[in-house]
Amino acid sequence: MPMFRMRNWLYKAFLGDNERVVHWHVIPVHIWSIQTSQRMVQAQGNDGGLTTTTINKEQHLVSKHTINMRHEELLSTNSHDSILYRMLKLQGLSRAYRRLMMHKVAVLARSMTMPNVRPIFVIISEVITYMNRRIMEHVIEEVDNEALVTTIRTSMEEEVIKIVPAAKSSIDKLEKVKMKLDDQCSICLEEFESGVEEVTQMSCSHVYHAHCIVKWLECNHLCPLCRFEMPKSID
Structure with a gap:
């Protein structure tokens, strides 16, 4: 339809x-x-x-x-x-x-x-x-x-x-992983280089380019895909 x-x-x-x-x-x-x-x-x-x-x-x-x-x-x-x-x-x-x-x-x-x-x-x-x-x-x-x-x-x-920055301490703790499957960053829409490129993984398991997700979380504490909530900035 x-x-x-x-x-x-x-x-x-x-x-x-x-x-x-x-x-x-x-x-x-x-x-x-x-x-x-x-x-x-x-x-x-x-x-x-x-x-x-x-x-x-x-x-x-x-x-x-x-x-x-x-x-x-x-x-x-x-x-x-x-x-x-x-x-x-x-x-x-x-x-x-x-x-x-x-x-x-x-x-x-x-x-x-x-x-x-x-x-x-x-x-x-x-x-x-x-x-x-x-x-x-x-x-x-x-x-x-x-x-x-x-x-x-x-x-x-x-x-x-819901537009609140994520806490800097939580951003600094984001895990770095190697891509195993072909996929793309949902923020910039560029493809990851499978098996080679190191990407940043959130606690909800969604992955992004490090610079993309850091820039995003400095403005919004929610995962762009599933709305998972990172700790909010209280500065």
């Missing part, structure tokens, strides 16, 4: 807790662009009826930028000359969404008090959902179906909530 694709966008701004800021004039704003692919299927629920659920989620960090801004700059919601506004424009956000995110960042900045000042994260998440014709027709015919909308929104929200 052919698969259809639906794209959704989720924009979120929140205060980080993995680094401490000590000066009003150097508040980091981290802008992350993330792409998540997932597949929706129908399964039989406990009551015998059909329910829609999401499986096979894969998340990729597309880009990551950090800009240091003064507190008074973050309070501005209308400055088109702001470096944050220009960065959001470069990420492809429409004018309406740029204004919305500038407003959310300003609200977060107003909530700060010295010395309890933290970095700000702006997440731009593209969620691509694959589904068969039956589910697609269900989406089209019942766009107000509360259960279905909740399923989609919840899956999108979960992807953002």
Whole structure:
């Protein structure tokens, strides 16, 4: 049965807790662009009826930028000359969404008090959902179906909530192994050299190029394939 694709966008701004800021004039704003692919299927629920659920989620960090801004700059919601506004424009956000995110960042900045000042994260998440014709027709015919909308929104929200770096100590303890079978790194999609190349293996047994998985875990503590949770950074 052919698969259809639906794209959704989720924009979120929140205060980080993995680094401490000590000066009003150097508040980091981290802008992350993330792409998540997932597949929706129908399964039989406990009551015998059909329910829609999401499986096979894969998340990729597309880009990551950090800009240091003064507190008074973050309070501005209308400055088109702001470096944050220009960065959001470069990420492809429409004018309406740029204004919305500038407003959310300003609200977060107003909530700060010295010395309890933290970095700000702006997440731009593209969620691509694959589904068969039956589910697609269900989406089209019942766009107000509360259960279905909740399923989609919840899956999108979960992807953002879980974006926390892995603890450096856990990254340093990752095991190095030799590849025995032909396979590829699920992050960069390049093939391993069987029997020769040394790769990094996580506790869930999935393997990646060392530089790929280290870069990934420095941003996200979840295995890209199975969502296995590494210890979180508490710095």
